[in-house]
Amino acid sequence: VCARIRNKSNNKEESCIKVINDTTIHLTPGDSKLTECQFxxxxxxxxxQKRLFDCVAQTMVDDLVRGKNxxxxxxxxxxxxxxxxxxxxxxxxxFLPRCLDMLFNSITAVQASKYVFVPDGMNGFHVQSEADALLEKQERDILPQLTPKTPNKIESAATFSFRNINVHYKEKNINPECRYSVFVSYVEIYNDYVYDLLGDVQLDPFNRPKPPQSKRLREDKNKNMFVYGVSQVEVASTEEAFAAFQQGQERRRIAHTQLNAESSRSHSILNIRLVQAPLDPLGEDLLQERSLICASQLSLVDLAGSERMARTGAGGERSREAGNINSSLMTLRRCLEQLRENQKNGSSDMVKYRNSKLTHLFKSYFEGHGKVKMVVCLNPNMAEYDENIHVVQFAEMAQQVEVARSEDFKVDTESIKRKAMEAKVKAEEERRKQHTAMKQLNKEASGGCLASPDYSLGQPFPNLEVMDYADNETVPGLISMLEHRIGRMNAIKKRVSRYGEIFRSNLSSCTQHEQSVQQQLKDCEADLANKTKELNKLDRQVKKLESKNQVLTRTTQVFEKEKKQLQDQLSDAEAMLKSSQSDSRRLEMKMKGAVANTKAHVEKECEKRVRTVQTEMQEKMWVKDERLRQLKNIIS
Ligand SMILES: Nc1ncnc2c1ncn2[C@@H]1O[C@H](COP(=O)(O)OP(=O)(O)OP(=O)(O)O)[C@@H](O)[C@H]1O
Structure with a gap:
């Protein structure tokens, strides 16, 4: 566990962290209180960034190459x-681009062709032949053009050229007798749901991207946890890998808009998977034996902010998010605590990894299937003192957990080499044997051994006549001549039988050779038949796609026509609407004028009537007053 302290946001402000030495910091809220923490x-x-990578992440790439997680x-x-x-x-x-850069620098000379390694959907891989890989490449190159599925094209890899990665590290543990490929997957855990950020975007009937679907976690046959059905993208360079990462980031942004989420409130995990398999004894093709394929992975995790619920000041949806983050980080804490307890007491109490997706996914790491490193990021602003205390407490506890070391992946190159040598020697011996036999036969045939004089039994019989039984010259001469003839005959017999043997052995090796050639021919024919079948299948698919394309083109034309008609109708309707709007405005003005006139007229009329009534009333009052006065006079 390492700590990285970032720069202060305001230089004038006092810092709550003081670095004492390479491994110690002091945390203080400003007064005399002081907490010492060791990392x-x-x-x-x-x-x-480079130094941090050198000290923290470089060894993890070394491990990745050695087949460790x-x-x-x-x-x-x-x-x-x-x-x-x-x-x-x-x-x-x-870390992320630097790890990728180091990895690709290391494997550049021994990188397998694309699509040779195929994910099997259960966190493993299998190897297919170069020819099949080529076919798949062609399919992938052609089909997306025919079926434009989703609007999520990976951004051009050339867009990303990193400055300051001029280090070009190389890992020395690369095995030249293996071939390597890199796959990346990118997921996020939000509200305890796992989302794939590199999968195809599903569109709704209105061609809008559908909200992402959560994925399940499963355990593979090596007891490693993995996200079931997650997309694993094969990448051939740092730039391609980063382009995939950027695409995931963009997907994450869109998903967050749909889910009304904030990116800092989710955990994001980029998995870099390195797959390696040894070459066959002749060093030509990859061995397809499953047990020889090694897939190691480096998970780079950017956790959500660890602040406590009270600090977030959140309500509603945000409070649920904060709760889920807290609960997943709390589960992480509890799991680490339980592990520490188990290690301290030698007990084996159950660690509740399943309580959150985060810990469940990383269960295998904590159980010793890889190395775990944590960089604790600290903000030295005084306002962060309380949160920093919680962070360092967690870090100190995590440091006490020991994770067992996993073993290097070792390809038995010695046995593969031995096999290769044996196969070479055997083939060479066979070739030499055949060559000598042929040479011998040719030599003997052309060197006159088989020519007629060699088959002769010697001088022809002389014309002999024995006249005297005591002839001591003729009979012994005849006897020695006959003995010589018998010797010649035996030598010829021996030679003929040797020729027969050589001929038979050549015939048998030729027959064997012919049989193996016949077998190869049969294999090639079967291969050809398969390829032809696949080709026919592809041909049919292409035809189907072409006809679909035609239908779509026609439908598009019809829609275009309809669109144009609708646009015309729309512009007509707009024109009508405009004219009726101006009519109604005019009418409104007219009405307003009429209303004003009528109002003025009515007001005038009212005033007139009021005045008349007033005059009448005044006259009546005057008459009444007059009568009252007369009445008063009469009384008085
Ligand atoms: N060591 C540093 N040097 C320079 N700038 C930094 C450093 N650390 C962080 N920053 C800057 O501070 C800002 C916030 O950092 P960053 O986004 O990495 O924080 P975070 O912890 O990931 O936050 P969140 O939890 O919201 O994702 C960024 O603009 C980043 O560039």
């Missing part, structure tokens, strides 16, 4: 520099 390594705000995660509160450390920028690349 395996402390990096202050001046540390460069690794988990590297950043932990800390929001804005403490987790994403900066993990991903960085094009100018200041973080």
């Amino acid at each position: 395996s390594r402390v990096f202050d705000s001046n540390v460069s 690794g988990l590297l995660f950043t932990y800390g509160v929001t804005s403490s520099g987790k994403t900066y450390t993990m991903t960085g920028s094009l100018e200041e690349p973080g």
Whole structure:
């Protein structure tokens, strides 16, 4: 567990963290209170991205190449520099691009052709022949053009050229007798659901992207947890891998808009998987034996901000998010605590990994199937003191957990080499044997051994006549001549039988050779038949797609026509609407004028009537007053 302290947001403000040495920091809220924390390594705000990579992540790439798994995660509160450390920028690349760069630099000379390794859907891989891989490549190159499925094309890999990765590390443990391929998958855990960020986007009937579907976690035959059905994209360079990552980021942004989420409230996990398999004894094709294929992975995890519920000040949906993050990080904490307890007491109490997707996914790492490293990011602002205390407490506890070391993947190159040598020697011996036999036969045939004089039994019989029984010259001469003839005959017999043997052995080796050629021919014919079948299938698919394409083109034309008609209708309707609007405006003006006139007229009329009534009333009052006065006079 390492700590990285980021720079202060305001230089004038006092810092709550003081770096004492390479492994110790002091945390203080400003007064005399002081908490000391130990880490395996402390990096202050001046540390460069490169140095951090050298010290923390480089060995994890070494392990990846040796066939070992690794988990590297950043932990800390929001804005403490987790994403900066993990991903960085094009100018200041973080762990992720640097790991990819080192990996591709290391395997560049021994990279397998694309699509030779095929994911089997259960976290494993199998190997297919170069020819099948080529066929698949052609299919993939052609089919997407015919079926434009989703609007999620991977951004051009050339877009990403990282500055400051000029280190070009190379891992020395690359086995030249193996071939390697890299796959990436990218998932996020949000509200305890796992989403695939590199899968095809499903569209709704209105051609809008559908909200993402959650994935399940499963265990493979090696007891490693994996996201079932997750997309694994094969990448051939750092740029291609980063382009896939960027596509995932974009998908994440869209999904967050759909789910009304905030990116800092989800955990994101990029898995870099390195697959390797040895070459056959002749060093030509990859061996297809499953047991010889090794797939190792490096999981780079950017955890959600670790602040506590009260700090988030959230309500409603946000409070549920905060709760889920807290619960997943809390489960992580509990699991690590239980592991520590088990290790301390030698007990084997159950660790409840299943309580959250995060811990469930990384269960295998904590059980010793790989190396785990954590970079704790700390923000030195005084306001973060309380949160920092919780973060370092977690880190200190995590440091006490020991994860068992996993074993290197070793290809038995010695036995493969031995086999190769044996096969070579045998083939060479066979060739030499045949060659000598042929040479011998030719030599003997052309060197006159088989020519007629060699088959002769010697001088022809002289004309002999024995006249005297005491002839001591003729009979012994005849006897020696006959003995010589018998010797010649035996030698010829011996030679003929040797020729017969050589001929028979040549015939048998020729027959064997012919049989093996016949077998090869049969294999080739079967292969050809398969290929022809596949080709026919592809041909049919192409035809089907072409006819679909035609139908779609026609439908598009019909729709285009309808669209044009509808557009015409729309513009007519708009024109009508405009004219009726201006009519109604005119009518409104007219009505307003009429209303004003009528109002003025009515007001005038009213005033007139009021005045008349007033006059009448005044006259009546005057008459009444007059009568009252007269009445008063009469009374008085
Ligand atoms: N060590 C650093 N040096 C320079 N800038 C940094 C450093 N750490 C973080 N920053 C900057 O601070 C800002 C916030 O950092 P970042 O996004 O990495 O935080 P975070 O912890 O990932 O936050 P969140 O939890 O919201 O994802 C970014 O603009 C980043 O560039």
